[in-house]
Amino acid sequence: MLCRHFALKGMRTSPFKAQNLSLNSYVTSTGEEIGISQAYQAWACGAEPHWSMNPVLLKPHRGQGMQIVLKGRPLMDAGPGRPVPREVLMDAVREAYGVAAGRSDMVVLEGSGGAAEINLAERDIANMATAEMADAPVVLVGDIERGGVFAGLYGTFMLLPPERRRRVKAFIINRFRGDASILGPGIERLEELTGVPCAGVLPFAQLRMPAEDSLDMGRDRAPMPGSEDVRHVWMESLDELYRRSRDHLDYPLLERVAAGE
DSSP states (O other), X not given: OHHHHHHHTTOOXXXXXXXXXXXXXXXXXTSOEEEHHHHHHHHHTTOOOOGGGOSEEEEEETTTEEEEEETTEEEEEEOTTSOOOHXXXXXXXXXXXXXXXXXXXXXXXXXXXXXXXXXXTTTOOSSHHHHHHHTOOEEEEEEGGGSOHHHHHHHHHHHSOHHHHTTEEEEEEEEEOSOGGGGHHHHHHHHHHHOOOEEEEEEOOOOXXXXXXXXXXXXXXXXXXXXXXXXXXXXXXHHHHHHHHTTTBOHHHHHHHHTTO
């Protein structure tokens, strides 16, 4: 939604996900491989998919093994005995971000997993590490479909060290079914506890796009077309959802956050 919003505001917009874990990938027009979701996000921006939008793609295989696609090209098979140094990955992330930022007025960063996975903090390249690299504000998004959204948002916020906590400028509750007014007391209390405003509650919606991984395949999704142009169908679906989202998201607040205000 944010990619679409800023693109429709006339800004050259690029998605950016430093690291993606997915078996479902997309090959760009110049032959680089990126996560499928970054291709769809690129189309939401009115842009062509580019390797810089997803510099590190991890493709699980062979039990605990992993194929690493670095800057769109297969690098090696990695596993418990063949780790890739974090700095090698971060160098690719920095280079890719520089390319994406040079091509864009706005880069929308997406995390991978949770923002406060304290067991992985020293190895993280895709969440707060990326936000720090880009000196970017952070919006926390909680999936209420999975339950425990207030505990999840508050716990994530509190587990962040103070210097990272200060980057969090808003939170969003996603995939809600029902009357959003019942969330009012919880939202007010969360705002009091964190000092961070809520930027909205998005209702549950079916997206017409392929699943990113096996965890995503179980979610309710609108059927994908057969012979139709999937890009065209996706954009129609996205624009419908974007129109609906304007009644649920505080886009002026998110614009101020993006501007660093």
